Amino acid sequence: MNYLSIKDIDNLSYWVKEAIALKKDPLKYQDLGKNKTIGLLFFNNSLRTRLSTQKAAMNLGMDPIVMNFGNEGWALEFEDGTIMDQGKSEHVKEAAQVISQFCDVIAIRAFASLTDKEKDLAEEVLTAFAKYATVPVVNMESSVEHPLQALADAITMEEFKVPHKPKVVLSWAPHPKALPHAVANSFIEMMQKQDADFVITHPEGYELNSEVVKDSTVEYDQEKAFENADFIYTKNWSSFNEYGKVISQDKTWMITADKMAKTKNAKFMHCLPVRRNVVVADEVLDSENSIVIEQANNRTYSAQIVLKKILEK
Numbered sequence: 001m002n003y004l005s006i007k008d009i010d011n012l013s014y015w016v017k018e019a020i021a022l023k024k025d026p027l028k029y030q031d032l033g034k035n036k037t038i039g040l041l042f043f044n045n046s047l048r049t050r051l052s053t054q055k056a057a058m059n060l061g062m063d064p065i066v067m068n069f070g071n072e073g074w075a076l077e078f079e080d081g082t083i084m085d086q087g088k089s090e091h092v093k094e095a096a097q098v099i100s101q102f103c104d105v106i107a108i109r110a111f112a113s114l115t116d117k118e119k120d121l122a123e124e125v126l127t128a129f130a131k132y133a134t135v136p137v138v139n140m141e142s143s144v145e146h147p148l149q150a151l152a153d154a155i156t157m158e159e160f161k162v163p164h165k166p167k168v169v170l171s172w173a174p175h176p177k178a179l180p181h182a183v184a185n186s187f188i189e190m191m192q193k194q195d196a197d198f199v200i201t202h203p204e205g206y207e208l209n210s211e212v213v214k215d216s217t218v219e220y221d222q223e224k225a226f227e228n229a230d231f232i233y234t235k236n237w238s239s240f241n242e243y244g245k246v247i248s249q250d251k252t253w254m255i256t257a258d259k260m261a262k263t264k265n266a267k268f269m270h271c272l273p274v275r276r277n278v279v280v281a282d283e284v285l286d287s288e289n290s291i292v293i294e295q296a297n298n299r300t301y302s303a304q305i306v307l308k309k310i311l312e313k
């Protein structure tokens with residue numbers, strides 16, 4: 001069993017309930033991972049994913065090995081049939097098989113390049129590891145998806161659920177750097193499995209991949225989108241059509257208390273890290289309605305439920 005995508009969740013509400021039960025008794029399955037090793041391979045930076053996935057593995061009795069591929073590993077080649085006479089020292093074909101001898105599960109973080117749309121959409125790194133590894137592979141954020149984050153988001157929304165069908169808004173917010181689409185994509189795919197009034201809001205030009213958005217509602221007027229919302233989930237992403245470009249840093253899209261006042265006392269969510277007073281004003285992030293810290297805490301239990309299911313297989 002691999003966990004590469006939200007599509008790998010067979011029953012979201014059941015997984016969420018199981019994760020919440022695990023959170024109440026995190027060490028209950030300590031024997032499940034005894035004498036098993038998880039290799040966490042990072043091609044990019046991380047705080048939450050790195051620590052929460054290690055914590056989840058340790059809660060299950062596993063031994064984590066962490067490797068920062070970006071600056072510690074041999075530069076990997078991913079294309080088949082290449083003449084490797086340039087900078088790449090090792091082919092993923094050998095690397096994935098070798099790592100599989102040391103690890104019972106391999107987890108990988110490899111962000112989008114945001115320069116080569118075709119390769120990013122093909123999930124070059126994740127797909128290659130899934131192809132050549134002989135053990136289960138977990139996605140810790142790839143070029144297209146961040147399914148551990150979206151599962152943590154679902155757990156968090158269940159914990160803060162409202163007594164009616166919720167209105168959930170995914171809002172773009174400005175950011176000085178070009179950021180990937182993975183968090184937004186997985187959040188959308190997760191919301192499409194929920195019984196909710198789900199609205200995506202962003203400036204024109206920031207349309208996400210239509211194959212992900214499908215028939216989800218898109219509202220270009222942010223304040224209109226916020227009306228009666230129960231959850232505001234904020235995230236920046238770069239342009240998908242003008243691939244990887246920052247086409248606007250419109251500061252009027254920052255999340256402020258005035259905007260939150262349009263909602264139905266909505267909870268504020270963000271996957272973190274977040275730039276204060278660029279993406280969201282201090283007054284919102286520091287408010288009682290901000291649940292970003294508990295959202296980050298739930299990264300442990302999203303990883304733990306995924307690892308538990310893999311170990312049980």
Ligand code: CP
Nearest residue numbers: 046047048049271272
């Ligand atoms: N949300 C998230 O994935 O955080 P890190 O990038 O710090 O792991």
